[in-house]
Amino acid sequence: MTHYSILIIGAGPIGLSCGIAAQNENISYKIIEKGTLVNSLHNFPTDMTFFSSSEKLEIGNLPFTSLSVRPTKQEGLEYYRRVTQYYQLHVELYESFESVERLPNESGKNCFKITTSKETYTCNYIINSTGFYDTPVSLQIPGEQLKKVKHYFTSAHHLFNQRVAIIGASNSAIDVALEAYRKGADVTLLIRGKAIGDSVKYWIRPDIEARIEEGHVKVYYEANVSEITQNRIAFMAKNEHIEIDNDFVYAMTGYRPNIELSEALGIEIDATTGYPKYNKTTLETTSSNVYLAGVVIGGLNTREWFIENSRDHGDKIINHIRNK
Structure with missing residues (x-):
């Protein structure tokens, strides 16, 4: 010893x-x-x-x-x-x-x-x-254990032509959204609050805001994810139940x-x-x-x-x- x-x-x-x-x-x-x-x-x-x-x-x-x-x-x-x-x-x-x-x-x-x-x-x-x-901070919802759900992001090439949901509003989530969009993914941002996080880097904020305004990145505010399945993701957004088709989930929840x-x-x-x-x-x-x-x-x-x-x-x- x-x-x-x-x-x-x-x-x-x-x-x-x-x-x-x-x-x-x-x-x-x-x-x-x-x-x-x-x-x-x-x-x-x-x-x-x-x-x-x-x-x-x-x-x-x-x-x-x-x-x-x-x-x-x-x-x-x-x-x-x-x-x-x-x-x-x-x-x-x-x-x-x-x-x-x-x-x-x-x-x-x-x-x-x-x-x-x-x-x-x-x-x-x-x-x-x-x-x-x-x-990582767990979502604690059904389906979080699926292989398509990630808490870390390294690169976006494999997201080409895929439907990608990103949970979060801070720098890591915004970085993933922009990288995935630029690699040809269909990107949806799910944000629990009413806006993008205040801590987002000042040189990145105009980029994501422009992509959202153009419709290249879809966003749901006041969104709370309830379940992830192999082909879909379900969430509440402004008291409305929504389900969308999905291939990958990046839970950038901290x-x-x-x-x-x-x-x-x-x-x-x-x-x-x-x-x-x-x-x-x-x-x-x-x-x-x-x-x-x-x-x-x-x-x-x-x-x-x-x-x-x-x-x-x-x-x-x-x-x-x-x-x-």
Whole structure:
């Protein structure tokens, strides 16, 4: 059974920055990731461009150069691979967390026993840096389990000449609608509210509004989906029951943190907001020696924290652990 001072769960940009900070202090650590490196970014649309500029995505004092001010997904993946290789970070991919047990160790300090899909470890500290993008918000309706229903979008070529329903009103839904339309799909937007979301990027809003006005993208407002079948989708729109023919559904209804993981680590979670209780200075949670890093600290409010404003979390946590 291998012992590390710190076990970091999640190999996203912030998890990697925690590993770099630990390595700089000569503190032993291991990063485990249930998917591939920066798995959330890997699941972004193929042609996506970051909202942030490249320098605001940098970690470990390594420059991030890109062809334009806002880097592409592919440039981001290349950058974080390069960071991992440069620092020779101790990352184990495709290894998922399974359970944790708190034990007293020989020195009397708290010690954890962590079981994963590959191995069992002991450690003195745990950093949860799992983000939120890996856990989609479920529709909880009949038919959501069908293969044609997707919560992630990568590319639109396969949607050519297909009837596509997109559920959502924010950036991800609007991006899918525009990409699908441009690849020759018959596109219908289903929006729960009375308008497109206020957070839609300013350079995208005129595009989708024009496509809707032209009739190239159909839209139903105040729409609540009730059932999805193999060939149709049913919903209520302004108190009217509507069913339309359908080949693919993209439920871009948002994502949430893995609250179950945080609860397994002993972290107190607000049942309404999903907000974890933690020290805003040290990022230590109500579970002693368990820390949060990155966007996971925002609970169900996934629009508050990003890579650019949580890059210092690793330094804060490692500084606190070092002082302990």
